[in-house]
Amino acid sequence: METRELRYFVAVAEELNFGRAARRLGMAQPPLSRAIARLERRLGTELLVRDSHGAALTGAGRVLLREARTALDAVAAAEARTRRAGRPALVLAAKAGASTELLAKLLAAYAAEPGSVPVDVRLCQYGEQGVLLRRGEADAALLHLPFDSVTGLDTEELHTEGQVALLPAGHPLTARRELRLADLADLPDLPAPRYPRPDGTHPDGPGPAIRDHAQLYQLIALGRTCAVLPDSCRTQLRDDVAAVPVPDAPRVTTLLAWPPDSRSRPLADLLRAAAGR
Amino acid sequence: METRELRYFVAVAEELNFGRAARRLGMAQPPLSRAIARLERRLGTELLVRDSHGAALTGAGRVLLREARTALDAVAAAEARTRRAGRPALVLAAKAGASTELLAKLLAAYAAEPGSVPVDVRLCQYGEQGVLLRRGEADAALLHLPFDSVTGLDTEELHTEGQVALLPAGHPLTARRELRLADLADLPDLPAPRYPRPDGTHPDGPGPAIRDHAQLYQLIALGRTCAVLPDSCRTQLRDDVAAVPVPDAPRVTTLLAWPPDSRSRPLADLLRAAAGR
């Protein structure tokens, strides 16, 4: 199988429409149909069932969609890492606005290592760090359990902390010394924010769709939503947002993740710095 | 990058000789040279330095070799898993001759699960199980720490045990109640077996090159080598091989491994059966 065929299949499987997929790929529809048909013939399986409305995935098609995405990521990673090879700099991906203190400490500790190398910090939207790692555009990433997925990555735990509720300053609940998760569920005036799913789409619901922390803070300050976030976010609160501890919220673990088998000197140094020797 | 180009590059990088690589690929040398040159041009990096003796990898070339192998594995996995999709059977890879009792128990426990599916057991040579998993030719594998690599796989520990030395029956050391690793190092009459490295090649040395347990047992019985293996191998000893405990050998953990993100029903059932509910 050639990567071109995989790209074609992913486009069709995502659009479920040959014409739209062809347009997205910048080509005409007939060669795309032929390419998919050839792929099915070679695999000996139907991937899509077509009718005059469009197409639908078969079981094998769903399998190939998932597998093709990871294979294409691996190819993209091969390309990106080769391009970056020799360029002596470390790319570290981190959620914008999260674990800022920890990140600063980590960067300082690494910079103090002998033989350390410039670190290019890429601040990401929610869930983007994993993609950057898997695509080879970053050497390491700061992730947060239980929010981010770490399947297929090597990791090192850095820090664990509780969570606090962030509410608009002056909201009645800010008078409480503590809150429970149940207190925050289904508040009519503060609908829960809708965080992106791993595929980048947002679930349905009344609350605002969120992409990063800056957005979230501003929406909380505006009284449009509330959120439960790790304790460490308190260091960067302005006075239009109030924090109340939520003891029954799951604890959050910050960890450093990197692609398995990567064994570069700078990455090893970063891990050593992160572990505090 | 197309997978064809990656296959070409891997062939050249492994042979370090364009002519041989071309022969291995079943093609002529000039188009191969051109393809590699085009790849380098597109990546903007030298991958190989050529002289009239052959070629050598640059730093970027070494990176691409590693990355290309994993990318090609991912593509092969996409193909294999799609081909197997719908075929309702589990493929379980296990080292031939290792953990036989555990394997039997696991198979029995899984077969007792409601909705269980036929299990195709693939008995492998040393280190082959990981490859089968990564290539998508197996759904799960039994691996042994610290021998097998589990990077990039999800795992569940099943069992931990000590190790015993296997010696030819009648060898002087079999008179001892216990041995230490040091006792077995550099025995002139029983040179240590040479296990394959992850890439399939064998290290140099005086001992015999080993591919699987059957080979190993026979060579021990013949008085050509000795080995340190998990306790559980005693259940299948014939009387021409003797076992002596080695308390200072590292403990061996048997674990069940599967590719990250695989979420098929049969695999989930197998994991449940392995965990004993």
Add this chain to the structure above:
DNA sequence: TACGGCGATACCCGCCGGGTATCGCCGGTG
């Protein structure tokens, strides 16, 4: 019944991936 949108088919073209022949370079060897 006409129409519009879907994927499939028929047919054509140009490019690129493959081939052969040959070159330039170098190192070993009689």
Add this chain to the structure above:
DNA sequence: CACCGGCGATACCCGGCGGGTATCGCCGTA
């Protein structure tokens, strides 16, 4: 020192395949 052999690069050619356009058959809908 001249020659040879093996290496990768270059020059040149060809056929197939990946892409295009035009059109068809099917079906749901107005």
